[in-house]
Amino acid sequence: MISKALVAASTKPLILSILRDGETYGYRIIKQMKILSGGHLEWSFGMLYPVLHRLEKDGYITSAWKISDKERRRKYYRLTAAGRRELEREKSQWLAVSRVFSGLWQSSEVRP
Amino acid sequence: MNKAKAGGPDFDLDLAIGEWCRGMKRRGALEDGMIAELEAHVKDEVDDFVASGMDPEDAFRRVTEAVESAERVGREDFKTRARGLIMAPPQRTGIFFPALLLNSVKVTLRKMRRQKWYSLLSVAGLAVGIAGAVLIFLWSRHELSYDRFHENAGNIYRVVMEDPLNDSLSVHPWLPFPLGPALKNEFPEIAAVSRWRPDDMVVRAGAESHTETGFLTVDPDFFRIFSFPFLRGNPSEALADPHAIVIRDSMARKYFGDDDPVGKTLNLSGRADLSVSGVVHIPDESDFQFDFFFSFQSYPLFNVDLAPLEANWSGKNYHVFLLLHDGVSAARLEEKIAGFLKPRTPGRTEVLRLEPLSRIHLHNPDGSAAGMRVVRLFSLIGLFILLIACVNFMNLTTARFEGRAKEVAMRKTLGGTRGQLIRQFFGESFLHSVLAMAAALAVVELSLPAFGRITGRRIGLDLMRADLLLGLLGIVLVAGFVSGLYPALFLSSFAPARATKAFASPKGRGSRLRKSLVVFQFTLSTMLIIGTLGVRSQVSFMMNKDLGMDREPIVYHLMQKRTRDSVDVVRAELLGHPDILSVTSCSHLPIDIHSWIGYLDWDGREAVKEVRPACLSVDPDFVETLGLTLVEGRDYSRSRPADEKNFIINETARRQMGLENPIGVELRFWGLKGQVIGVVADFTNQHMSSATAPAILTAGWGGQNRNYLLLKLRPGNPAKALRHFQNVWEKANPGFPCEYGFLDEAFGRMYTNERRLSGILFSFAALAVLISCLGLIGLASFTAEEKTKEIGVRKVLGASSWKMLSLFSLKFAKLVLAANAVAWPAAYVLMRRWLEGFAFRTTIGLEIFVLAGGLALLLAVLSVGYQTWRAATANPVRSLRYE
Numbered sequence: 001m002i003s004k005a006l007v008a009a010s011t012k013p014l015i016l017s018i019l020r021d022g023e024t025y026g027y028r029i030i031k032q033m034k035i036l037s038g039g040h041l042e043w044s045f046g047m048l049y050p051v052l053h054r055l056e057k058d059g060y061i062t063s064a065w066k067i068s069d070k071e072r073r074r075k076y077y078r079l080t081a082a083g084r085r086e087l088e089r090e091k092s093q094w095l096a097v098s099r100v101f102s103g104l105w106q107s108s109e110v111r112p
Numbered sequence: 113m114n115k116a117k118a119g120g121p122d123f124d125l126d127l128a129i130g131e132w133c134r135g136m137k138r139r140g141a142l143e144d145g146m147i148a149e150l151e152a153h154v155k156d157e158v159d160d161f162v163a164s165g166m167d168p169e170d171a172f173r174r175v176t177e178a179v180e181s182a183e184r185v186g187r188e189d190f191k192t193r194a195r196g197l198i199m200a201p202p203q204r205t206g207i208f209f210p211a212l213l214l215n216s217v218k219v220t221l222r223k224m225r226r227q228k229w230y231s232l233l234s235v236a237g238l239a240v241g242i243a244g245a246v247l248i249f250l251w252s253r254h255e256l257s258y259d260r261f262h263e264n265a266g267n268i269y270r271v272v273m274e275d276p277l278n279d280s281l282s283v284h285p286w287l288p289f290p291l292g293p294a295l296k297n298e299f300p301e302i303a304a305v306s307r308w309r310p311d312d313m314v315v316r317a318g319a320e321s322h323t324e325t326g327f328l329t330v331d332p333d334f335f336r337i338f339s340f341p342f343l344r345g346n347p348s349e350a351l352a353d354p355h356a357i358v359i360r361d362s363m364a365r366k367y368f369g370d371d372d373p374v375g376k377t378l379n380l381s382g383r384a385d386l387s388v389s390g391v392v393h394i395p396d397e398s399d400f401q402f403d404f405f406f407s408f409q410s411y412p413l414f415n416v417d418l419a420p421l422e423a424n425w426s427g428k429n430y431h432v433f434l435l436l437h438d439g440v441s442a443a444r445l446e447e448k449i450a451g452f453l454k455p456r457t458p459g460r461t462e463v464l465r466l467e468p469l470s471r472i473h474l475h476n477p478d479g480s481a482a483g484m485r486v487v488r489l490f491s492l493i494g495l496f497i498l499l500i501a502c503v504n505f506m507n508l509t510t511a512r513f514e515g516r517a518k519e520v521a522m523r524k525t526l527g528g529t530r531g532q533l534i535r536q537f538f539g540e541s542f543l544h545s546v547l548a549m550a551a552a553l554a555v556v557e558l559s560l561p562a563f564g565r566i567t568g569r570r571i572g573l574d575l576m577r578a579d580l581l582l583g584l585l586g587i588v589l590v591a592g593f594v595s596g597l598y599p600a601l602f603l604s605s606f607a608p609a610r611a612t613k614a615f616a617s618p619k620g621r622g623s624r625l626r627k628s629l630v631v632f633q634f635t636l637s638t639m640l641i642i643g644t645l646g647v648r649s650q651v652s653f654m655m656n657k658d659l660g661m662d663r664e665p666i667v668y669h670l671m672q673k674r675t676r677d678s679v680d681v682v683r684a685e686l687l688g689h690p691d692i693l694s695v696t697s698c699s700h701l702p703i704d705i706h707s708w709i710g711y712l713d714w715d716g717r718e719a720v721k722e723v724r725p726a727c728l729s730v731d732p733d734f735v736e737t738l739g740l741t742l743v744e745g746r747d748y749s750r751s752r753p754a755d756e757k758n759f760i761i762n763e764t765a766r767r768q769m770g771l772e773n774p775i776g777v778e779l780r781f782w783g784l785k786g787q788v789i790g791v792v793a794d795f796t797n798q799h800m801s802s803a804t805a806p807a808i809l810t811a812g813w814g815g816q817n818r819n820y821l822l823l824k825l826r827p828g829n830p831a832k833a834l835r836h837f838q839n840v841w842e843k844a845n846p847g848f849p850c851e852y853g854f855l856d857e858a859f860g861r862m863y864t865n866e867r868r869l870s871g872i873l874f875s876f877a878a879l880a881v882l883i884s885c886l887g888l889i890g891l892a893s894f895t896a897e898e899k900t901k902e903i904g905v906r907k908v909l910g911a912s913s914w915k916m917l918s919l920f921s922l923k924f925a926k927l928v929l930a931a932n933a934v935a936w937p938a939a940y941v942l943m944r945r946w947l948e949g950f951a952f953r954t955t956i957g958l959e960i961f962v963l964a965g966g967l968a969l970l971l972a973v974l975s976v977g978y979q980t981w982r983a984a985t986a987n988p989v990r991s992l993r994y995e
Binding site: 025026027028031045046049053072073074075 | 146148149150152153155156157160186187
């Protein structure tokens with residue numbers, strides 16, 4: 001399992017990343033994350049939605065109620081321009097950290 | 113979707129999800145938008161599980177169990193949203209916490225223990241108020257229960273007459289003798305009928321002999337109509353025999369002790385012997401408070417011929433009660449009988465009406481609410497007293513609010529909701545009101561005997577009766593609710609930060625409210641005092657009014673036949689005593705003569721002019737003995753035998769007849785024919801609620817019906833004269849009791865109701881004042897406590913204790929004065945309306961108001977005084993060190 005702190009830190013960039021592929025709703029986000037992480041990341045309802053609402057309040061995403069094919073009301077979330085910029089910023093940070101980890105672990109693994 | 117619906121036979125997924133969402137909503141942990149989103153989420157997840165082959169019910173359970181409780185979701189939501197903020201979680205707390213309830217009770221009891229003085233004042237005030245309300249409740253219930261116990265109570269009616277007299281219409285139940293049986297013959301709707309006429313007689317049974325005033329002559333069906341419980345004998349046949357008499361249980365004990373009275377003989381006024389055929393119990397809740405019942409069929413035994421009575425359609429001296437068959441419409445029967453008298457009394461326009469039995473006790477025959485008004489008035493007073501007591505409680509609670517404010521603030525800070533505080537405060541007031549009710553019941557139990565004496569009613573507190581318990585519960589609820597209203601709604605509304613400061617200033621909202629409540633209390637109290645004084649002043653006005661005759665020292669005695677037959681001998685012997693100034697005999701006591709009323713006729717009477725005087729049969733010494741004032745003509749004279757036929761009339765009769773000079777006019781009345789020889793000034797001849805009735809005196813009928821002997825004694829010590837009377841009497845009536853009364857006392861007895869009213873008003877005024885003063889004492893000690901520092905500072909700066917005392921007393925005195933300003937006009941209007949019920953009435957003087965106001969003021973200052981004095985005389989060093 002991924003630690004609480006890391007989950008908390010990664011939620012925002014992960015959500016923004018998923019939304020980069022187009023609008024979607026809460027349940028699909030949780031499902032997608034479960035598949036993508038191979039079951040390592042299981043977000044709870046109580047955690048995801050407040051984050052979504054917070055992101056919306058911060059202006060990174062917008063939401064709209066829509067009726068789906070099955071006559072079901074769902075709230076769809078979409079990235080805004082600000083959200084795209086925020087994602088780029090997050091991306092560069094995470095990539096920087098990732099590069100450091102890659103370098104460190106590659107060399108240490110090579111070392112006898 | 114079809115699959116989803118195909119789960120367990122009883123499981124509806126949509127319904128289950130909807131219900132679950134509503135449950136979430138109720139817990140209040142989540143916002144509405146969030147719940148809608150959650151709903152969509154749950155549906156999606158369930159769909160997925162169902163698509164993978166799971167049963168919809170299992171899928172629903174699994175999803176919702178994963179979400180867990182609303183609190184859990186809310187908590188996560190909150191943690192995510194409010195990172196870094198220190199705040200209480202937003203969800204509402206549960207509705208009911210047993211521990212908190214226990215805590216509230218503990219706090220209440222602790223508070224009561226710690227503030228014994230205040231608690232005692234609140235509970236005592238409330239208890240006295242509740243006791244007053246309970247007493248009035250018991251009394252009203254008693255008044256409303258009169259004659260409801262008869263099996264056929266709903267089918268019993270009294271016939272009353274709309275009786276036009278010149279311009280006015282009087283409605284009364286006095287009817288002609290033949291009416292009752294005639295109605296029964298004519299209308300099959302009537303199941304039974306009984307006439308009714310009260311009488312006085314001298315009763316002798318063996319050695320016991322007394323003058324009795326509780327005689328009722330009725331028809332044999334009387335006990336079929338009214339279901340008075342018979343202890344002996346058979347109600348339906350008890351009066352079938354003309355020789356039969358039914359007596360009340362108390363009379364059975366009086367005359368026969370423990371012996372069986374049935375079959376025993378009673379001698380009535382020496383005229384007839386009747387044999388007891390039954391013993392009846394007359395409950396207190398009945399207007400038929402009579403002791404002896406016999407039938408009109410017995411009249412011939414008294415040498416009274418029934419034939420002329422049965423032909424007399426113009427006399428109006430009997431009541432008629434009807435028992436209707438089940439299902440008969442009284443309204444329709446009333447229409448039928450309305451004109452029944454017209455063909456029998458040519459030229460008159462009387463209309464008959466029916467009056468339900470249940471209305472007789474509290475209503476006048478004309479339908480106006482007589483006693484009912486008093487019941488309503490007293491119920492109102494009871495409510496007022498309860499209100500005053502509740503106001504006390506409210507006042508004391510808000511006065512102590514400064515202490516409570518901290519508690520309110522603390523509870524709110526720790527997450528207590530307003531609802532909880534409201535419940536807590538109401539809980540406290542209900543606890544107080546239950547305690548007060550317990551104390552009140554003890555007070556009621558103790559004061560019932562005294563209350564019974566004041567009201568003249570035997571009222572018991574039978575706690576096993578459902579309606580009483582319901583009433584008491586009602587009072588507890590009203591008291592608890594009203595007294596808790598203000599603290600619960602007002603005190604609970606403060607924001608915690610404000611609550612600790614809200615009452616730091618004495619000019620706060622609570623102080624103004626407290627003042628108005630005090631004004632309200634004293635307004636009601638002062639009104640009650642004014643009412644008491646007003647009623648008393650009217651009673652004393654009536655007692656002391658110049659009656660137009662002497663009433664003191666006049667002794668009256670109800671004669672039995674033997675005395676009456678030898679009245680001239682007795683008279684001569686009585687007059688032999690120097691202290692007996694004059695002796696006369698007459699048919700009624702002159703203070704209440706309205707029972708013989710008939711039509712007066714004379715030559716030259718206009719057809720439209722009807723005069724219906726009350727008739728008094730007298731002997732020639734009547735006018736002189738009573739000291740009536742002759743304004744015209746002359747008195748009867750024993751030396752003129754022709755006077756036996758002649759009349760003396762009073763001024764009202766002359767005015768109604770419209771004759772300038774009535775002397776010598778020939779009058780016809782009830783078969784008598786004679787001249788008017790004199791006119792006397794009006795004398796008070798009936799209850800002063802009515803104007804003086806027209807009256808005629810006749811010396812006719814050969815003395816047959818002059819039942820009363822009146823003796824005028826020399827003022828001073830009557831003992832010797834009375835002893836002489838006794839001696840003479842015993843000689844004339846061996847074996848009979850010598851019973852007599854003073855006219856003055858008989859007159860006083862006519863105003864028992866008014867005196868009772870005055871007594872009841874007095875007790876409730878006293879209660880109201882007592883409670884209001886208890887409240888003031890509480891407020892004063894609160895003020896004294898609050899002002900300890902101010903008093904200290906003022907005294908250090910040179911103010912005297914007296915100055916302090918007057919300063920604070922003045923504060924309360926102002927409130928009482930304001931109350932007076934409201935109470936005076938209100939009481940004046942009410943008093944005037946009450947007095948309008950009297951033809952002879954006192955004027956309401958200013959002194960009553962001043963006295964009542966002064967009394968209220970004095971009591972208020974006295975109750976405030978002690979607390980204030982203690983505060984004012986305290987050592988300033990100590991009071992400044994306080995805090």
